[in-house]
Amino acid sequence: MKYFEDIRVGDSIEIGRHTFTADDIKAFARRFDPQPFHVDEEAAARSHFGALCASGWHTAAVWMRLMVDHRRRESEAMRARGEPVAGMGPALGIRELQWLKPVYAGDTIVYKSEVLETRISGSRPGPGLMTLRSTGVNQNGDLVISFVSTAFVERRPQKG
Amino acid sequence: MPKLHWEDFRPGAVSVYGPRLVTREEIIAFAAEFDPQPMHLDEAAASATLLGGLAASGWHSCCLLMRMIADGFLLDSSSMGGPGVDEVRWLKPLRPGTSIRIRATVLDTRASKKRPQMGLVRFLFEMLDDSDAVLTTLTTTLMLGRRETGVPA
Numbered sequence: 001m002k003y004f005e006d007i008r009v010g011d012s013i014e015i016g017r018h019t020f021t022a023d024d025i026k027a028f029a030r031r032f033d034p035q036p037f038h039v040d041e042e043a044a045a046r047s048h049f050g051a052l053c054a055s056g057w058h059t060a061a062v063w064m065r066l067m068v069d070h071r072r073r074e075s076e077a078m079r080a081r082g083e084p085v086a087g088m089g090p091a092l093g094i095r096e097l098q099w100l101k102p103v104y105a106g107d108t109i110v111y112k113s114e115v116l117e118t119r120i121s122g123s124r125p126g127p128g129l130m131t132l133r134s135t136g137v138n139q140n141g142d143l144v145i146s147f148v149s150t151a152f153v154e155r156r157p158q159k160g
Numbered sequence: 161m162p163k164l165h166w167e168d169f170r171p172g173a174v175s176v177y178g179p180r181l182v183t184r185e186e187i188i189a190f191a192a193e194f195d196p197q198p199m200h201l202d203e204a205a206a207s208a209t210l211l212g213g214l215a216a217s218g219w220h221s222c223c224l225l226m227r228m229i230a231d232g233f234l235l236d237s238s239s240m241g242g243p244g245v246d247e248v249r250w251l252k253p254l255r256p257g258t259s260i261r262i263r264a265t266v267l268d269t270r271a272s273k274k275r276p277q278m279g280l281v282r283f284l285f286e287m288l289d290d291s292d293a294v295l296t297t298l299t300t301t302l303m304l305g306r307r308e309t310g311v312p313a
Contacts, residue, residue: 031223031227032223032224032226032227033223033226033227033230034227034230034235035230035234035235035239035241037241047240048240049241055226056241056242056244057219057222057223057226060219060222061194061195061219061223062194064194064195064217064219065193065194065195065196068195068196068197087209088197089209089210090199090209090210090211090215090218090250090253091218091250092249092250093218093247093248093249093250094218094245094247094248095246095247095248096244096246096247097244097245097246097248098243098244099241099242099243099244100243126210127210147245152210
């Protein structure tokens with residue numbers, strides 16, 4: 001993870017891709033979102049979705065996992081170059097989360113995140129705040145998920 | 161037939177769902193799968209972060225909220241899913257051993273112009289802890305089937 005000072009508005013990265021299987025979709029939904037169109041193929045076929053599709057929270061949680069994995073790879077590469085690695089703080093929240101199209105069994109979603117804004121928190125002397133817009137696009141080029149998130153990022157230690 | 165339809169949700173109506181105990185084991189299991197950051201996985205590592213101790217992933221809070229409203233009313237409704245979420249605010253950490261409840265407030269409702277069989281209900285969901293502190297707020301619109309499909313009012 002880069003330090004706050006090294007993050008630029010407009011920085012954009014493809015963090016990874018994930019294929020949603022029917023078994024994954026149903027296993028997640030049985031735990032967290034057991035609506036018929038997420039757990040049962042036949043009920044889903046009768047619903048307005050037309051086929052089994054992932055819970056929107058599943059599509060979002062996979063972004064988080066891919067982002068954590070991306071940052072881990074980035075941090076390992078930085079350490080290998082002898083560079084100090086910043087800590088990533090907790091997030092404050094998300095907004096404008098849109099599930100634009102269903103994610104069906106077999107769909108492969110490519111996730112990207114772009115830096116929208118960086119700012120110093122008025123109330124905290126420590127970390128900065130980074131705002132990202134993240135998106136997921138399916139194999140047909142359709143946008144399926146989009147959201148904006150804000151999280152703390154460690155600032156570069158002051159020399160002295 | 162589901163019991164609840166779009167017509168049954170009135171602006172200002174408040175319902176509370178739960179309680180549900182959130183365990184250390186499930187916090188770590190969710191994090192290991194979807195959000196493997198030290199603050200969600202390990203007490204010692206978490207105490208060195210801004211969270212000041214082990215706490216659930218914010219996405220885990222959203223998923224728990226989803227499950228509690230599913231069990232609370234959605235599975236007994238004509239739910240057609242949700243187009244998205246206006247805002248989620250993670251105000252306070254969700255710690256292991258917390259007993260949570262969800263307070264659901266209907267903000268407003270409107271018929272769908274494009275789909276006469278569907279209506280929209282905008283909710284504020286608040287996750288409360290044992291002492292009624294608000295841990296997470298989530299504002300979202302849900303799509304629900306109408307009871308009187310296509311029948312003019």
